[in-house]
Amino acid sequence: MPDAALDPDLRAHALAARGFMPPEEGDALHAAALEAAAAVPGAPFAEVGSYCGRSTIWLGAAARTCGTTLLAVDHHRGSEENQPGWEFHEPDLVDPAVGVMDTLPRFRRTVFDAGLEDHVVAAVGQSSAVAAIWSTPLALCFIDGGHGEEPARRDHDGWTPHVAPGGTLAIHDVFPDPADGGQAPYEQIYLPAIGSGRFTERRAVGSLRILTRTG
Ligand code: SAH
Ligand code: MG
Numbered sequence: 756m757p758d759a760a761l762d763p764d765l766r767a768h769a770l771a772a773r774g775f776m777p778p779e780e781g782d783a784l785h786a787a788a789l790e791a792a793a794a795v796p797g798a799p800f801a802e803v804g805s806y807c808g809r810s811t812i813w814l815g816a817a818a819r820t821c822g823t824t825l826l827a828v829d830h831h832r833g834s835e836e837n838q839p840g841w842e843f844h845e846p847d848l849v850d851p852a853v854g855v856m857d858t859l860p861r862f863r864r865t866v867f868d869a870g871l872e873d874h875v876v877a878a879v880g881q882s883s884a885v886a887a888i889w890s891t892p893l894a895l896c897f898i899d900g901g902h903g904e905e906p907a908r909r910d911h912d913g914w915t916p917h918v919a920p921g922g923t924l925a926i927h928d929v930f931p932d933p934a935d936g937g938q939a940p941y942e943q944i945y946l947p948a949i950g951s952g953r954f955t956e957r958r959a960v961g962s963l964r965i966l967t968r969t970g
Contacts, residue, residue, distance in 0.1 A: 759786040765816045768869040773845070773861065774809025776899075776927070781813040783960035784897060784925055788817035791895035791923035794967075797823065798919055801893050803882050803910055804900035805829040806837075807848075807858050808865030810927075814897060815871035823894065827866075828878045828885045831859040834901045882906070886913030893917045898944055899927035907943035915948055924954055924966040936962065 761769070761782060769781055776784070788800055800818055805811050805827040818825040833856035836843045850857040859879060866875050878885045882900050886909075896918050898910050918924050929945045930936035945964055948954040954966040 759789055761785045761813060761816055765812060765869055765871075768865070769809060769812035769816075772809040772812060772865045773807040775806065775843070776810040776813070777961055780927070780961045780963040781810060783958065783963055783965065784810060785813040785817050787923055787925055787958070787965045788814055788895050789821065792817065792821035792823060794921045794923070795892070795894035795919045798892055798894035798922065799824045799826060800895040800897070801826040801828060801889075801914065801917070802897045802899070803828045803914055804834075804898070804927075805831075805858075805862055805877070806833075807861040808863075808869075810897065810899060811862070811866060811875060812869050812871065814895075815866065815869065815875045819871060819874040823874075825875045826878055826885075826889075827862070827875050828880075828882050829858070829862070829900070830880055830882075831862065832856050833858065834906075835903055883909045883913045886910075886917070889917055891917075892919035893922055894919060895923040895925060897925040897927070898940070902928060902937050902939050904939045904943055907939035911944040911947055915944075915951075915953070918954075918968045920968055922968050923957075924948055924968065926964045926966070928962045929959075929964045930962055 953970040958965040
């Protein structure tokens, strides 16, 4: 398997990109993607929730190293908590012409600056709509999209079946203790995945959970 550490130049791009992926969790995601590609050679990766492309760099770099492709899914209109008046709103990400969030230009710029355009394919639209027309087994699926109950449940139902046997399911913002954060990724994605008997936990770093498809 290739060296698990991300190239320092690319890591600098990731750290400069806007978004919500803590560095040590990004590094763990990158390492998990390299492992996933070794376990399921030739299969692509998917990221559900890209925002401005921060986590995309760790995963896109792993895709490049492994000669595969990352599908980056996002409607680029922001999650509930990114909307005006909510905790994680960034006003300069609103498209003034239409008055709604648009992170796609930033995302494109991040991927371009990192030199990863040949290894990242963006799917701009509803996660559930993309999941419904997707059929290639995934070496790795990283879920970091909408954190409300309904979107999280739809991401679980739509994407986890696409993880290949032996492949990896990575889930972000998993907080077993409600005092630490919202419960939807934990209750609607992590617990059902483990409870289904199809997935076994492999590693936990911060709020990132790395699961292997074992069933
Ligand atoms: N992974 C990113 C953060 C993602 S934030 C990082 O490392 O910084 C969550 C993203 O999920 C937002 O960009 C939002 O637009 C997207 N999202 C939320 N619900 C969605 C849905 N139903 N379909 C597609 N994208 C969605
Ligand atoms: Mg997150």
